[in-house]
Amino acid sequence: MKTILIIGIGAGDPDYLTVQAINALNRADLFFLMDKGNAKEKLIALRKIICDRFIKDRNYRFVEDQCPERVRGVADYHGSVVDLNEDKQQVFERMIGDQMADGECGAFLVWGDPALYDSTLRIMEDIQRSGRHQIDYDVIPGITSLQALAARHKICFNSIGQAFQVTPARRLAEGFPAGLDSLMVMLDAQDTYTQFVGQGMHIYWGAYVGTEDEVLRAGPLDELAQEIRDLRAALREQHGWIMDSYLLRRGGAGG
Ligand SMILES: C[S@@+](CC[C@H](N)C(=O)[O-])C[C@H]1O[C@@H](n2cnc3c(N)ncnc32)[C@H](O)[C@@H]1O
Structure with missing residues (x-):
């Protein structure tokens, strides 16, 4: 079994992290990073600052992969998001399958709160339902x-x-x-x-x-x-x- 933590990190200020989120950070062996677009470097840097600041006496690693982008300018917005999430699911599954050992705990650091305009929870549900990976996952809310x-x-x-x-x-x-x-x-x-x-x-x-x-x-x-x-x-x-x-x-x- 692999454990995945979906951790809401708040919307910008590292001080937005909750105690529950900090405790969750300190359980993780690895962090998945897959930001995109022009903001990518800044958003990845912030996640690294958060880990550096809040994780104590624990070795951890980052696993980076390409984040697919939504096809823009198409009439079917909903369809374009469904396609994007399928692409993201493939990347998530690749990272979980290739980069995590059995028994390890991995974390996604989700901007703001994972329940608000973010697809990570839907994708995790689909991955678990697919039965291709033995995973258990938890959600830690964040400041939106x-x-x-x-x-x-x-x-x-x-x-x-x-x-x-x-x-x-x-x-x-x-x-x-x-x-x-x-x-x-x-x-x-x-x-x-x-x-x-x-x-x-x-x-x-x-x-x-x-x-x-x-x-x-x-x-x-x-x-x-x-x-x-x-x-x-x-x-x-x-x-x-x-x-x-x-x-x-x-x-x-x-x-
Ligand atoms: C894909 S949604 C993700 C929302 C996020 N899960 C949350 O809890 O806030 C991205 C949108 O959130 C808003 N947003 C996120 N962070 C923000 C910030 N620091 N300041 C202002 N708006 C922000 C913007 O409207 C942006 O287009």
Whole structure:
């Protein structure tokens, strides 16, 4: 039997690691690394810093492999993610099969929390169901980027007694859902918030939250939309990649 730990590492600041996550790090013999894109070097470096800082008196190793990329610009988004996850599963299985000995404990260090817009848990379930590997796995929750964003802006997700929604920007592009006043928006490659200028909304925005590159803006959307749009373009240019999210609230500040 091989043990796999899926450890949420929080969304940028090593101080976001929970005690449970630190204990889990100290159980692992090896860490799987498979970041991708322009952010790859920085994200891998952060994972190594986390291990160096929190693992005490224990030998461990890193196992790196290529992370497949989603085919972009295709009409069938869902299909492209399913294909990507199949490709990732092959890489996971290769690493588990070739790089882990029986009885060892390996860990995936998942950005933020593994339950939020991340496919690692689905892939592990599929691997276990396939029966090709004798694995047992555990999940350790982490601080999501949304919690980090809310804390930095000192705001609640919801207004009093109301529901809120977490959404990828591609769904927000279809319209602000009826009956809701608060939306937490992730994965926005298109400046989707600009569609809602002139509707009395407030935005709480943050890029690279929790990291040394963090940038925050909050205020009426009508006043900030253009500034955030320009900032995003400039930051993407400067860093080569951007990770940002925001809360959109109808009817002004607070809640
Ligand atoms: C694939 S999702 C992963 C989310 C992650 N599992 C979590 O718990 O936050 C990536 C998206 O999370 C958001 N995100 C992740 N880290 C962030 C950060 N440090 N600052 C702002 N947004 C972040 C961005 O919207 C980004 O497009």
